[in-house]
Amino acid sequence: MAETNAAVARLDDAEQIEADAGRVSKITEVPVGADWNAVERAMLERRSIRKYKRRQVPPHLIRRMLEMGRYSPSQGNCQPWKFLVVRDAAMIQGMEEYCAGACKKLSTSFDYTTHRAGSLRHFATRAKTRLFNRLQPNMLHPVPMTVATLIAQGRFAVFHRAPTVILLLMDKRGIGTPEIDIGICGTNIVLAAQSFGLGTCWIGFSKLLNQSREWCARLGVEAPYEISEAITVGYPVGDPTRPIARDTHEIVWFEDGKKEILY
Ligand SMILES: Cc1cc2nc3c(=O)[nH]c(=O)nc-3n(C[C@H](O)[C@H](O)[C@H](O)COP(=O)(O)O)c2cc1C
Helix, strand or coil, X not given: CHXXXXXXXXXXHHHHHXXXXXXXXXXXXXXXXXXXXXXXXXXXHCCECCCEXXXXXXXXXXXXXXXXXXXXXXXXXXXXXXXXXXXXXXXXXXXXXXXXXXXXXXXHHHCHHHCCCCCHHHHHHHHHHHHHHHHCCCCCCHHHHHHHHHHHCCCCCCCCCCCEEEEEEEECCCCCCHHHHHHHHHHHHHHHHHHCCCEEEEEHHHHHHHHCHHHHHHHCCCCCEEEEEEEEEECECCCCCCCCCCCCCCEEEEECCEEEEEC
């Protein structure tokens, strides 16, 4: 209790110091049940877009999106990112072909369901996949593996034929967990795009390009940087705000010496 009182006293001090300095900061009141504001709406209505119009996005909008990325927080303000913007259709097609080829290898090596049940190949691949799964539990999840097989079969496009692809490069020397900083940076970029009526999709498969010396040289990707993620950008085809299912996770709430479980 004494500690709480001391904390409240410190807070009072902070407000007093502000008042003495003549610059009292405003508290925004948000009433219970208020409509979602513009930022919340952008978050709620954003969907991954996998079908784009042919029309190119004006360059100044891409610049504005990247500016929002540049202003995102990072551990120690280390800003472990670099942006590559690819709007050359032939280059995007080349990246697509490289990643599709890599998915083909991935699928044949690990997706044992693509081999005839009962065959030696099915048995050997399944054993290898199970072993690999133990060593790297989140690498061969069925969702990306299924998508890799669809890409390998030409039934799913890696970059969704988007007119613009932004590659997010990560500086591996970033403080702590630069992967998180990249995630936050990309989220700022994606939400800015949403506010302009643009569609985006994160592309984890873009990491496959790191395996290609030729693509790394062409794109200028070199240590300490690597491709962490990509974001496709374009004008969406169809309704980009359709709702999507989300799980309800319990929220554990501690307040005034009590613990509650909320949903
Ligand atoms: C880091 C990350 C990587 C992703 N990689 C891909 C991808 O390679 N291809 C794809 O079509 N979607 C990809 N997605 C999109 C997810 O599938 C999508 O966010 C999820 O299904 C939820 O749908 P929503 O974005 O419409 O809310 C990725 C999402 C994230 C956050």
